[in-house]
Amino acid sequence: MKMMKAIQVPAKNEPMVLVEVPVPIPNDEQVLLRVEACGICHGDSKIIEGWAASYPRIPGHEVVGIVEETGSNVTKWKKGDRVGIGWHGGHGHTTALTTDGGYAEYMVAYEDGLIAIPDGIEPKEAAPLLCAGETTFSALHNSIARPGDLVAISGVGGLGHLAIQYAKKAGYEVAAISRGKEKEELALKLGAHHYIDSEKENAADVLKALGGAKVIIATAPKSKVISELMGGLKTGGELIIAAVDDEPLNWSAMDFLKNQNSVKGTFTDINEMEAAVKFSILTNVRPMIEVFPLERAREAYEKMMAAKTHFRAVLCM
Numbered sequence: 001m002k003m004m005k006a007i008q009v010p011a012k013n014e015p016m017v018l019v020e021v022p023v024p025i026p027n028d029e030q031v032l033l034r035v036e037a038c039g040i041c042h043g044d045s046k047i048i049e050g051w052a053a054s055y056p057r058i059p060g061h062e063v064v065g066i067v068e069e070t071g072s073n074v075t076k077w078k079k080g081d082r083v084g085i086g087w088h089g090g091h092g093h094t095t096a097l098t099t100d101g102g103y104a105e106y107m108v109a110y111e112d113g114l115i116a117i118p119d120g121i122e123p124k125e126a127a128p129l130l131c132a133g134e135t136t137f138s139a140l141h142n143s144i145a146r147p148g149d150l151v152a153i154s155g156v157g158g159l160g161h162l163a164i165q166y167a168k169k170a171g172y173e174v175a176a177i178s179r180g181k182e183k184e185e186l187a188l189k190l191g192a193h194h195y196i197d198s199e200k201e202n203a204a205d206v207l208k209a210l211g212g213a214k215v216i217i218a219t220a221p222k223s224k225v226i227s228e229l230m231g232g233l234k235t236g237g238e239l240i241i242a243a244v245d246d247e248p249l250n251w252s253a254m255d256f257l258k259n260q261n262s263v264k265g266t267f268t269d270i271n272e273m274e275a276a277v278k279f280s281i282l283t284n285v286r287p288m289i290e291v292f293p294l295e296r297a298r299e300a301y302e303k304m305m306a307a308k309t310h311f312r313a314v315l316c317m
Contacts, residue, residue: 006104007297009057012050016059016103016298024100024108028073029091033065033083033109036123038102040297040304040313041131042158042221042244043087046097053098060315061087061095062130063102063109064123074111082123083114084277086130088270090114103297105317115274120281128158128287128312129277131268136163136217137276139240139266140170145215147171152213153192154203154229155220156183158304158311159242162287163217164190169283175210177203177229178220198225207232215240217266223247230255230263239263287312 002023007016026032039062046052047059067081077083085102089095090113100107117126129137136159145151151172153163160176167174168191175194176187184195196206207213212234218226221243227250229239239261255261280286288311292300300313 004105005294006058007060007294009047009052009055009059011055013048015048016301018295018297023106026069026071026108028071030071030108030110031067031074031077031083031114032069033063033085033107034068035063035065035102035105035107035317036082037064037127037317038062038315039127039131040300040309040315042304043131044096044301045305051097057096058100058102058104058107059096060101060103061085062127062132063095063107064117064127064130065102065107068106071111076111077114082117084117084126084130084273085109085113085115086134086270086273087268088113103294103315105294113270115270115277117277118281121277121286124289124291124314124316125286126277127314128162128289129280130273132159132312133162133280133285133287134268134273134276135159135242135266136219137166137279138269138272139163139217139242140166140172140215141272141275142266143215143240144236144238145172148173149214150175150207150210150212150234152177152203152207152216152229152232154216154218154225155243156187157219157307158309159219161186161190161311162285163219163242164192165285166279167191169279169285175207175213202228204228204231213237217242219243221245223249227251230261233259233261235259235261237261241265289314291316
């Protein structure tokens with residue numbers, strides 16, 4: 001029996017541990033992947049919090065790997081293909097919640113949950129695009145903004161630094177919002193035309209002075225920050241929430257009535273993943289990453305949760 005190294009969450013509220021387990025065997029509709037890279041995402045905390053269907057569970061939903069073996073009914077993929085998988089695990093499954101994920105040397109995946117990863121991008125750079133990248137890409141792609149419109153990105157972190165690049169490459173006027181001056185130079189380098197220091201100035205007022213944002217993408221997971229952004233929209237503008245916070249948002253009916261604004265959320269969509277990867281290759285959008293070996297997954301996860309990673313942590317096997 002062939003064995004592999006993997007990181008497991010043994011049970012709800014228990015920390016990750018390094019284990020040695022048998023290499024999984026794909027069923028008729030699955031492929032076996034040799035994992036090359038797996039991004040570490042804030043969503044991985046849900047496995048520790050108890051969201052997985054069963055335990056022990058291997059986390060990881062930003063996975064790039066090579067097809068090693070295919071099930072008898074698999075027709076889309078062949079041995080040697082480089083593929084990627086995100087939250088959408090295929091056959092109605094959710095990667096790392098109902099099936100094991102990519103914090104491992106190998107994993108199995110349903111063929112309809114996979115996308116092709118073309119040449120032109122390294123596995124360690126492609127992995128974060130399968131959740132963080134695709135989330136912000138599709139938020140812009142499906143927004144009401146059009147080239148030349150003012151688009152604001154709240155938060156210059158794991159999602160925000162990708163959103164700024166996508167917005168600039170797509171032809172928007174880009175305003176980046178963050179606390180303090182330390183991220184101003186980076187935001188401008190990534191493509192922002194304006195930087196708003198929310199510690200020193202009211203972001204909504206500055207956006208209004210610029211004519212109002214057609215779209216604001218909220219990537220910072222702070223309900224108070226998100227709530228205050230509504231005032232920065234132009235009439236008929238759109239606020240898109242790409243961040244997770246359990247605290248309630250503070251809006252009244254008048255906030256929507258006086259300027260006819262709208263609010264919506266965004267989440268990963270497998271139908272947008274290939275487009276996000278292709279656009280990233282064509283326009284040279286790349287995540288800023290910090291690479292860790294599998295054995296240091298717990299350290300990398302804890303660093304990510306403490307917002308000390310610059311900007312996306314990636315495990316490379």
